[in-house]
Amino acid sequence: MQHFEITQLLEAIYFRYGYDFRHYARASLERKVINRLRLAKLVNISAMTCKILYEPSFFNLFLKDMSVTVTEMFRDPYVFKKIRTSVCQHLKTYSRVNIWHVGCATGEEAYSMAILLDEEGLLPRTRIYATDYNNHSLELATRGNYKADKMPQYNENYLKSGGKSSLSHYYQQQGNIINFDDSLKKYITFANHNLMKDQVFAQMHLVFCRNVLIYFDATLQNSVLNLLKESLIHRGFLILGDKESLDFSQQREYFENYANKERIYRLCANL
Ligand SMILES: C[S@@+](CC[C@H](N)C(=O)[O-])C[C@H]1O[C@@H](n2cnc3c(N)ncnc32)[C@H](O)[C@@H]1O
Incomplete structure (x- = not known):
């Protein structure tokens, strides 16, 4: 069920904002979604989908979650x-x-x-x-x-x-x-x-x-x-x-x- 709801969330994001996260590696994406769900104290992913659709500032938080920015100078x-x-x-x-x-x-x-x-x-x-x-x-x-x-x-x-x-x-x-x-x-x-x-x-x-x-x-x-x-x-x-x-x-x-x-x-x- 959760897997299906996350697919719906990603479809909604794609149609509302044009960001296509449907092709991000699924396991780490799901972990990030669940983590944000807990932090925002939302009851389920459908509630999160609504919030993302109607609150661009919440979508920006989601974008930040998705972007792992670990880096360093002269890495390797x-x-x-x-x-x-x-x-x-x-x-x-x-x-x-x-x-x-x-x-x-x-x-x-x-x-x-x-x-x-x-x-x-x-x-x-x-x-x-x-x-x-x-x-x-x-x-x-x-x-x-x-x-x-x-x-x-x-x-x-x-x-x-x-x-x-x-x-x-x-x-x-x-x-x-x-x-x-x-x-x-x-x-x-x-x-x-x-x-x-x-x-x-x-x-x-x-x-x-x-x-x-x-x-x-x-x-x-x-x-x-x-x-x-x-x-x-x-x-x-x-x-x-x-x-x-x-x-x-x-x-x-x-x-x-x-x-x-x-x-x-x-x-x-x-x-
Ligand atoms: C782990 S960092 C890598 C930084 C640097 N290239 C390095 O190796 O140290 C990954 C970066 O990819 C960016 N990224 C992820 N998806 C992207 C996308 N669809 N378009 C552009 N940048 C993206 C993230 O925002 C993040 O800053």
Whole structure:
């Protein structure tokens, strides 16, 4: 019964707000719905459906519940090391470079990349697009403010990824808050983009889509991977998260493995 009611809730959300959560991985979605039901002290899912339909502010809470924004700077430093020591040599052959961070959460991944590109002499020729469907996260990302007590861990990641100075070189600190320099921010555009319904960002040389696909079912994973494939230039790169893979997806045949452990893929030459 509960399963059926949740399906009805997702259908209602789709028709009322255009957000299609019908293709999110079901087990974790159901846990989040039940958790919100308890917090809001609602008697059942049908009552929750009514509240979501008639109270947009309650729907915004639901959206926030659905968006897991865990992230960090230079997450999985070995991935950034591979980008620095290997992928960058390909990027250097282009006069303009476009990079897209899909599901950027609060922006740490995009700032990490801007720093790496700065140290590799690529930043002035690069435009970084960083998108998410969570406007609250995007606001934080645009401000570029982070808690200073996270910086020692982030600096450790940065050094492991082959960082050439110190992370503190790139920000100003005031009390327990750091703010990244405008010299990085001016190369990054944060924007709302919903993978459930929005279109491609064209002509990308490198697309990050890390730790996003794990929340989707196989249908949505395939449609997102198709969108990402369409947004890449000839021989463009795609980077997934460490628990994600192209294996078993409909797009597998279009990509070759570039670096297995790092989950870096490259569009095949014969496309
Ligand atoms: C766990 S975070 C990953 C952050 C970063 N990529 C990383 O690996 O550290 C997942 C992000 O995907 C975003 N997301 C989930 N569904 C989305 C959708 N349909 N469209 C755009 N972003 C989505 C969430 O809002 C969240 O910020």
